[in-house]
Amino acid sequence: MSVRVRYAPSPTGSPHIGNLRTAIFNWLFARHAGGTFIARLEDTDRTPGRYVPEGIYELEASMRFFGALPDEWWVYGGESAPYIQSHNLPYYQLCAERLIREEKAYRCYCTRERLDAMRTEQQARGLPTGYDRRCRHLSEEDRARNEAEGITSVVRLAMPLEGYTVVKDEIRGDITYENRLQDDQVLLKTDGFPTYFLACAADDHRMGITHILRGDDWLSSAPKLIQVFVALGFDVPKMVHLPLIIGPDKKKLSKRHGATQFLDFVDQGYLPEALMNFICLLGWSAGDENRELFTVPELIERFSIEGISEHPAIFDYEKLKWMNGHYIRGCEPGRLIGMCLPYLRKAGLIPEAPLSSASDDEKETYRIEVLDYVRRVIPLEQERMKMLSEVVDLVGFFFAELDYPNGYEEKAVAKWLKVPYLKPLLEKQIEVYSALAEWTPEALEAATREISEGLTLKFAEVIHPTRVAVTGRTVGPGLFETLWAMGKERTITRLKTVSERA
16 A cells, blocks of 8 residues: 555644654655655634634745645645645535434534533542533434524534543554543534544545654544544554654743744744754654764655654754754855845845846846855855854854944954054055955965064964954954955955054
């Protein structure tokens, strides 16, 4: 039997790290097995906050970001359409009606007030909360009277009251649950929308799903889902419950630990290949204990259910940054520059690109004054960059209009721009640099060494004040590469400003 797996998120907002891992694990498993990866939208919960229309586009964007595109989904369809559950309500309603006819489900007429009072009493008595099955035992006359009076109802699963349900988890083995302790789950709500349990079982069967890979927060509800499959007469797919993701403090991952949602990671500048590599290691191992870096083809080749752990996975933010830095360092310069441009524009360091209707002269000016400059600057900090968002701090001094001493590091100024030889040094540099025929790192270094010797200064006594005068800071890329990228005019202007105010 060919493997068919599904990623079935709800549009509640930006996908969180658990969603992303579920999608990636399902995609990798399908690709490894030569199977089919399906994405369907579980949008039947219309509770405020549980249905966010723009969340649909963020789900689509996340899969495109990773290149983990489904073989079948709501965007371009497939043989198992529809892939949006709200588009298939009559199907679920028919399933519910069949279960009622077969006495595997029943209509419940209890009001919200009664259910709330029942739950309050259970809590006061220290009892497990759950439906007391009152409507399960209504007579035909009582049901007919309720219908005649127009009392609204939900449809509940008639959970077996005896025996056990065994969840056969491919990672954890068999997990047994006592049926009498399970709730009679609502399958169809008063508005005609199905709950997760009915829609999930009905769609998994209709789509031929062979394996369910999902987070272990669903494990406790698995016996009810299995009983819905059984009641409908459907085969139960194999189940794989992925381990919990926790923070470095061993507590469930949350926003207080840092980024947890897709858009957070994108905004901070994590590369798709880095984030995918990192996410794959959250609960899965290829067996190479000392290896953490994998290309996507390697992940596809090596991914297996057997490699998934049942133990919680720690989300190590420092490791993610390290891994992202590794992929940034290996990034082709043109691609890196393209990814950095939005951050520079957002920070106001470079202007927006001219519109297509702009004149050729405007476009050429933008290319020379902005793009060519960016192409010289960005590669200088490629080695130190761990997130694309860091580009603003790393190279901002190249673009910002420094106004000495404003914008300069105070400690750097105190240490290197208060030395007694500063003014003659800067004046000599302005003279020598202005006369340079070639503005290259090599020519700049040679000229600076001559200045150092001529003023009988140590080389370090020259390069440190020069760096601070031109960049406003003590740390950065190589000084002469920095001066080259900055260009003669900008370099000399900054030297003159500091010299005049020294």
